[in-house]
Structures are given as structure tokens and as C-alpha cells.
Amino acid sequence: MADTKIIVNCETGEVSEVELSAEEIKQREADAIAYAKAKADEEQAAAEKAEAKAAIADRLGLTPDELALLLG
Amino acid sequence: MATYIQIGSTVTVGAGGAASIDFSSIPSTYTDLVLKLSARGTTTSGARDSLLATLNFNGTSTTYTVKVVRASGGTPSASSTGGPTGGYVNASNFTASTFSSTEIYVPNYASSNAKSFSIDSVTEQNATGWDTIMGLEAALWNGTSAINQITLTLDYGNFAQYSTASLYGISKS
Numbered sequence: 007m008a009d010t011k012i013i014v015n016c017e018t019g020e021v022s023e024v025e026l027s028a029e030e031i032k033q034r035e036a037d038a039i040a041y042a043k044a045k046a047d048e049e050q051a052a053a054e055k056a057e058a059k060a061a062i063a064d065r066l067g068l069t070p071d072e073l074a075l076l077l078g
Numbered sequence: 079m080a081t082y083i084q085i086g087s088t089v090t091v092g093a094g095g096a097a098s099i100d101f102s103s104i105p106s107t108y109t110d111l112v113l114k115l116s117a118r119g120t121t122t123s124g125a126r127d128s129l130l131a132t133l134n135f136n137g138t139s140t141t142y143t144v145k146v147v148r149a150s151g152g153t154p155s156a157s158s159t160g161g162p163t164g165g166y167v168n169a170s171n172f173t174a175s176t177f178s179s180t181e182i183y184v185p186n187y188a189s190s191n192a193k194s195f196s197i198d199s200v201t202e203q204n205a206t207g208w209d210t211i212m213g214l215e216a217a218l219w220n221g222t223s224a225i226n227q228i229t230l231t232l233d234y235g236n237f238a239q240y241s242t243a244s245l246y247g248i249s250k251s
Binding site for chain 1: 085086087089091092094095096097098099100101102103104105139161231233234236245
């Protein structure tokens, strides 16, 4: 089944359901790819930060909980 | 006393699902807007713990700034993002027939300044070992035109059947 969008015209109250155009489908796919990349970058940055924190804690001889307590 | 007036009609997604829900030709005659969304997606959350709705004003997906406080389980977290976010949404692998609840409040939507708005959302998940997710978002859209269109989509997949969206105008009196 083709993807559709629901449009409410707030002036007339009319509700219509129309199929996405080829351009909209292409844009949607591009948006999904861009979002997935942004999310992956964000998660990687968070993981790298956590790793760096753990390395510092290790050097100081602290557990992650102790370091969190210290920074909190 | 503020008065809530429904604008347009409540949208209920049909059996085929919907890629987006669009409120167009929104009149500038109210003071504020409130959009209420009860939603579920057609895809699983995968490695993530929920789906995300995205919100566009006037067809624009840029110049948004969003601060998010998110709670799930015992540890709340805060983050900042540049994307147009619209709250957390139940994925298809959540408890059957459950829906997330979201309210989006846009004060002074017809002003010629940038618009701040708030979003609160909560998912519903009744299975043992899962947590519901709550999000509170403070957002800014830098557009200076009156908001005349609001479009809701999901980051993955479509809105599932029986998802609903309703738009209200708030008048001062």
C-alpha cells in the first residue's frame, strides 16, 4: 500500500488523505538517513565521552559511581 | 478566562496508517495553539527505546532549537538538539493497543517574532521490565511568520491506525 498523508484544512474543516508524491518519498528517505546518521553520531559522541570519563576515573583510582558522586 | 476552540477536525488514522498528519490554513485569529496527539507507530523501536515524532511549522524543518529533559527508569537526562522534535511515541513492539500521549503548546503563534513552544509527552508500555518514557521539551522556532501549517511525522515508519491528532485555538476571552 502506498504511503499517504492526512491533510486537515482548518479553514474548511475538510480532511483528505493523499498519496505521497515521488519527491516527498525521496525527501522522506533522505530525512530518515540524515536522522539515523545524526543519531549515530550523537550516540558515538556519548560513548566516547563515557569512555574518556571511565579512563580518568581509572587513572584516579575511582569507581564510576565515586566519580559521579564527585562531579555531582 | 481562556477558551479552547477546536480548529478543523480530529484526525483519526485509518487502517493503512499515515506518513504524516498536516493541519493547514490555520487561521491567525487565536492567541495560542494546542495540539494533542495520541500516537503509535507502525515500526519497532529497534535498538532505541521509542519512536520520535517530528514537528514542522509552515513546512520548515530548520532553525529549531530544542532542550529536552527525558526520564525513563530511574535516571533522568537532559540534552539539546537542533531538530524539530515532537515528543516520544509508542513503537509497534510496545504493549498492543497502547498509545503515547503528547501535548504541544504554542503561545503567540501568530506573532512576527521567533516562537517558543513546549512539548510534553509520555509513552505507554505495560510489559514487565520496560519503562515508560517521559519527555519535557522547551523549543524555539526562529520563523517570524505566523504559523499557518503544522505537520507531524515520525522519525521511522508511519502513524498506526487509531492514532489521533486534534488542534485547538486558545482565545483570551
